[in-house]
Amino acid sequence: MSLINRDLKVIWHPYTQMKTALPPVPIVRGEGACLYDENGKCYIDAVSSWWVNIHGHAHPYIAKKVAEQLNKLEHVIFAGFTHPAAIELAERLLQILPDNQQKAFYSDNGSTAVEVAIKMCLQYWHNQGKPRTKMLAFKNAYHGDTFGAMAVSGRSAFTAVFDNLLFEVEFIDLPNESNIQSLKSQISNLKSDLACFIFEPLVQGASGMLMYETEYLDQLMAHCRNEGVLLIADEVFTGFGRTGKPFACDHLSTQPDIMCFSKGLTGGTMALGLTTCAQSIYDAFLSDDRLKTLFHGHSYTANPVACSAGLASLDLFLEPATQANIDRIVNSHRQFALKIKDHPRIRTTRQTGTILAMEWETDTDTSYFSSLRDKLYLYFLDAGIILRPLGNILYILPPYCITNDQLSYIYSKIESALEEL
Numbered sequence: 001m002s003l004i005n006r007d008l009k010v011i012w013h014p015y016t017q018m019k020t021a022l023p024p025v026p027i028v029r030g031e032g033a034c035l036y037d038e039n040g041k042c043y044i045d046a047v048s049s050w051w052v053n054i055h056g057h058a059h060p061y062i063a064k065k066v067a068e069q070l071n072k073l074e075h076v077i078f079a080g081f082t083h084p085a086a087i088e089l090a091e092r093l094l095q096i097l098p099d100n101q102q103k104a105f106y107s108d109n110g111s112t113a114v115e116v117a118i119k120m121c122l123q124y125w126h127n128q129g130k131p132r133t134k135m136l137a138f139k140n141a142y143h144g145d146t147f148g149a150m151a152v153s154g155r156s157a158f159t160a161v162f163d164n165l166l167f168e169v170e171f172i173d174l175p176n177e178s179n180i181q182s183l184k185s186q187i188s189n190l191k192s193d194l195a196c197f198i199f200e201p202l203v204q205g206a207s208g209m210l211m212y213e214t215e216y217l218d219q220l221m222a223h224c225r226n227e228g229v230l231l232i233a234d235e236v237f238t239g240f241g242r243t244g245k246p247f248a249c250d251h252l253s254t255q256p257d258i259m260c261f262s263k264g265l266t267g268g269t270m271a272l273g274l275t276t277c278a279q280s281i282y283d284a285f286l287s288d289d290r291l292k293t294l295f296h297g298h299s300y301t302a303n304p305v306a307c308s309a310g311l312a313s314l315d316l317f318l319e320p321a322t323q324a325n326i327d328r329i330v331n332s333h334r335q336f337a338l339k340i341k342d343h344p345r346i347r348t349t350r351q352t353g354t355i356l357a358m359e360w361e362t363d364t365d366t367s368y369f370s371s372l373r374d375k376l377y378l379y380f381l382d383a384g385i386i387l388r389p390l391g392n393i394l395y396i397l398p399p400y401c402i403t404n405d406q407l408s409y410i411y412s413k414i415e416s417a418l419e420e421l
């Protein structure tokens with residue numbers, strides 16, 4: 001039986017309507033920005049496999065480090081025990097994060113990193129005997145698929161079935177020059193009840209690569225800090241170079257109290273989540289009262305193999321060649337955006353760092369369920385490029401090792417699609 005038929009017999013895929021979806025593409029090998037099917041056809045991974053891959057597939061250095069770890073220690077319970085990879089990864093990351101970040105809490109993925117951040121905030125207030133229970137988030141936010149993460153995400157078709165089970169969250173518009181004052185007063189009015197403000201800094205990925213200005217986010221963060229509202233920067237997507245700097249928060253002058261990481265953390269090799277926090281958050285849990293403990297943990301918390309993938313990925317990330325690659329992609333995207341921005345089929349283009357998004361004209365509104373989406377997806381798949389538009393929003397988000405030839409090929413196919421579709 002073919003791989004596809006075996007798959008269809010037993011597998012239920014994520015975000016997939018199994019009745020109408022096309023059969024999945026079996027991938028058997030990866031190298032650099034390429035994923036290969038059984039017949040050796042290369043698919044250029046222009047979405048970094050759901051945004052996780054930063055150094056390319058099956059990177060030999062990460063593979064070597066992971067194998068070494070696997071032969072030494074595959075896993076150990078992380079309550080009451082520790083191990084070198086978890087310690088070293090925390091030490092090295094805290095060194096390059098905003099300097100108020102002092103403690104690292106591991107979990108398994110982006111959604112759990114967000115769940116941990118939410119619990120830290122709610123219990124921070126509870127432990128001090130002045131409970132604040134409301135949260136503030138942006139409309140259209142995406143923070144993950146578990147219930148807490150869904151609750152702080154914008155209400156949408158994806159959450160509709162569960163809406164009445166999600167806890168109440170105050171949603172505000174993205175800040176800009178004209179609404180910043182009214183957003184600030186909104187926050188001041190709510191402050192006595194607001195535990196925290198969670199946001200995707202600079203770019204809202206899943207909602208369509210929506211981008212907003214550093215200056216107004218900074219103002220909003222500073223205002224929250226003044227009002228005693230804790231700040232959670234969800235860098236699950238923006239972390240590790242996507243915005244052109246190592247972290248989106250490197251563009252900001254106000255430091256968040258808590259940060260969430262996952263996608264690029266292991267270079268896309270292993271599942272790992274990380275929530276870091278300021279000393280003041282950690283200190284609010286120190287007590288002789290056992291009930292003030294952060295009661296959260298997962299079976300695979302700080303898995304040594306995942307941590308060693310994180311360390312190897314960090315080695316590569318900190319090489320000057322990686323930043324040079326990031327700068328190369330930023331410039332290359334910028335030139336391509338200039339070239340196509342006035343095309344009649346393009347409504348608008350936007351770019352933050354290595355993320356380039358192009359909103360296509362459609363007769364319907366911008367929507368995830370746009371039919372143009374399927375046409376674009378299949379057009380590029382056929383051409384050996386993985387681009388997975390969010391509705392009519394096409395975006396390129398490559399691993400940093402992508403070559404200039406591969407980038408040019410992607411750009412040229414987008415130009416042909418503009419003429420042919």
Ligand SMILES: *Cc1c(COP(=O)(O)O)cnc(C)c1O
Binds near residue numbers: 110111145
């Ligand atoms: C993807 C994403 C998450 C969820 O991460 P998972 O590992 O898919 O659970 C959370 N926040 C942001 C900003 C994301 O892009």
